Amino acid sequence: MSPPPAIDAIFADNRLHRSADLAAAGLSRMAIKRAADAGRIIQYARGVYVSAEGLATTGISLAATSLLLQGVVCLGSAAQFHGLSDEDPPEIWYAVDRGRNGNMAAPSIRQPHRLVWWPAELLEVGVNTVQIAGVDVRFTSPARTVVDLIRYRGKLGEETAAKALADYVRSGADLNEIWDIAEAIGVKDALTPFLRVAEELAPSIAALR
Known part of the structure; x- marks a missing residue:
C-alpha cells in the first residue's frame, strides 16, 4: 500500500479542499485534525480546509x-x-x-x-x-x-x-x-x-x- 500524500503538498495549490476529497486521497481524519491543530491548514468551514496562505485569497x-x-x-x-x-x-x-x-x-x-x-x-x-x-x-x-x-x-x-x-x-x-x-x-x-x-x-x- 502506498503511503498517504503529504498534506503540505496537497495544500500547496492554495485551493479549498473538502474533507471528503482529502479522505478519498488517503488522508485520515486524525491526520487532517493534527494538521489543523498545528496551524498547517485552516478549517475555513465545516468540512472545508485551506492553507494559511490560501486564506488570503480574494473572494x-x-x-x-x-x-x-x-x-x-x-x-x-x-x-x-x-x-x-x-x-x-x-x-x-x-x-x-x-x-x-x-x-x-x-x-x-x-x-x-x-x-x-x-x-x-x-x-x-x-x-x-x-x-x-x-x-x-x-x-x-x-x-x-x-x-x-x-x-x-x-x-x-x-x-x-x-x-x-x-x-x-x-x-x-x-x-x-x-x-x-x-x-x-x-x-x-x-x-x-x-x-x-x-x-x-x-x-x-x-x-x-
Missing part, C-alpha cells in the same frame, strides 16, 4: 459558499464584485434552489450570509462562472445583477438600485441585455419605468465616463 468566502451550496452569488455581493457598488456588504448574498434547499440554513463560514431562494430556472439566467481558490463560483452577470437589485429595491434600497443602473450605463454596457434578462425572468413590465428613464439619461450618464 475565498464566496468560493467556500459555492463549494457547500452550489448556488449563485447575487444582489449586493455580485454588485460589489462587478464594480456596480462602492459598498462591501457585511453579508454574502447568495441564491439557492428553492425546490432543493428551501429549508437550508446558511452554512457556518467566517463571513455571515443572507440566502435567497429562487426557482431552479432563475439560477440559470444571466449567470457567469469565475474560478476562485479552485472552485467554480457562479455570479449573476452585471445585467442580471442590475435587474435583481431593482427587483429587491424594497430590501436593499432605491439608491442602491439606481447607482447600479447608472454605473452599468456609465460602463458602456448594453441596456438591451437588461431588457432581455428582465423579459426572460418575467419582470419586464415591473422594470419598464426604470429602464425607460435609464434610456433617456444614458447619453448624459455615458458622457461622465
Whole structure:
C-alpha cells in the first residue's frame, strides 16, 4: 500500500479542499485534525480546509459558499464584485434552489450570509462562472445583477438600485441585455419605468465616463 500524500503538498495549490476529497486521497481524519491543530491548514468551514496562505485569497468566502451550496452569488455581493457598488456588504448574498434547499440554513463560514431562494430556472439566467481558490463560483452577470437589485429595491434600497443602473450605463454596457434578462425572468413590465428613464439619461450618464 502506498503511503498517504503529504498534506503540505496537497495544500500547496492554495485551493479549498473538502474533507471528503482529502479522505478519498488517503488522508485520515486524525491526520487532517493534527494538521489543523498545528496551524498547517485552516478549517475555513465545516468540512472545508485551506492553507494559511490560501486564506488570503480574494473572494475565498464566496468560493467556500459555492463549494457547500452550489448556488449563485447575487444582489449586493455580485454588485460589489462587478464594480456596480462602492459598498462591501457585511453579508454574502447568495441564491439557492428553492425546490432543493428551501429549508437550508446558511452554512457556518467566517463571513455571515443572507440566502435567497429562487426557482431552479432563475439560477440559470444571466449567470457567469469565475474560478476562485479552485472552485467554480457562479455570479449573476452585471445585467442580471442590475435587474435583481431593482427587483429587491424594497430590501436593499432605491439608491442602491439606481447607482447600479447608472454605473452599468456609465460602463458602456448594453441596456438591451437588461431588457432581455428582465423579459426572460418575467419582470419586464415591473422594470419598464426604470429602464425607460435609464434610456433617456444614458447619453448624459455615458458622457461622465
